[in-house]
Amino acid sequence: MNGGDEADTFQRFLRTQGLKLTSQRGAILERVLTIRKHFSAEELFESLRAETQGISKATVYRTLALLVQAGLLDEHDFERGHKLYERAGNHAHHDHLICVSCSRIVEFHNDEIETLQEKVAREHGFEMVSHTHQIFGVCPRCKREGGARTRRAASRPRAPTHPAP
């Protein structure tokens, strides 16, 4: 579950696909492993552009896809037209609470909900494969401060994509 393991996992994955571990892929993996929060392809690209002698955006996108396939990253669709990634495997499965004011993301896990989901799927004859569960709300800090804070692009006040329950 440390970097070495994940480099090995990636290495192995690439081998099974007849692919190679290039310096760019190595640099991307290494950087990705240092990021603790959710990040976009763009952010990763910017972060790499500086130091490493430049990795193209196309390669970042291509490598992120590989890392997702290898099971090292999870991919989320919190905001339309803007995927976010996070390290997989270092936490147990979790879903997300998202602040509608500052876009902060907090992870949560609830066994009862997990169980109920399975049950719902079963009741409808579905064999559950995966799920997405996002709760949108106002985080404690924004409630306190009045909510004008913006961490990521909460500027365009994206109406929550969902009706209030």
Place this chain on the structure above:
Amino acid sequence: MNGGDEADTFQRFLRTQGLKLTSQRGAILERVLTIRKHFSAEELFESLRAETQGISKATVYRTLALLVQAGLLDEHDFERGHKLYERAGNHAHHDHLICVSCSRIVEFHNDEIETLQEKVAREHGFEMVSHTHQIFGVCPRCKREGGARTRRAASRPRAPTHPAP
């Protein structure tokens, strides 16, 4: 909860915004009210293009946004880069089961999950505003038939955006 009501609601909404109920907006609302399932802007546009003397795609997009604001439609982000809409208010709140094979969408509602969500939000100090909950799996028909069926674009085998739980 019939068409008349919703036309009134829209009319009223437009008035409060200083907007007008044009023939195009009327035609779009009318058509939208006849659709029972989830639909995309593109599909709505195609469906209108035929009969009405042609409504531009831009107007469809603009009007869909108004209908969402007016609370007459709910907007969902099931597939990346492809919003789907559905009539609001005629069913109680619900979430979705989505077949990973044929893209069929089945609605579900589970009070226990709803309650637990509120609880999770509260425990993290969030004031819940809305949520999105999608369960991906193989529907009964696809399980039976082997799953090669494609209703919508299940062609590009969009890897589920989420890790298996």
Place this chain on the structure above:
DNA sequence: TTCCGTGCAAATGATTTGCAGGACT
């Protein structure tokens, strides 16, 4: 008469892809 709306086409913006020269095995 005065905004509001519409259609058209061009602009977006994240992501993807075609291509040609490079690199690793």
Place this chain on the structure above:
DNA sequence: AGTCCTGCAAATCATTTGCACGGAA
């Protein structure tokens, strides 16, 4: 040698927007 890769730029694709003319209140 033979693939696999990368960087670049051009291509996608759903959605949005700028403009100039037509229309409802």
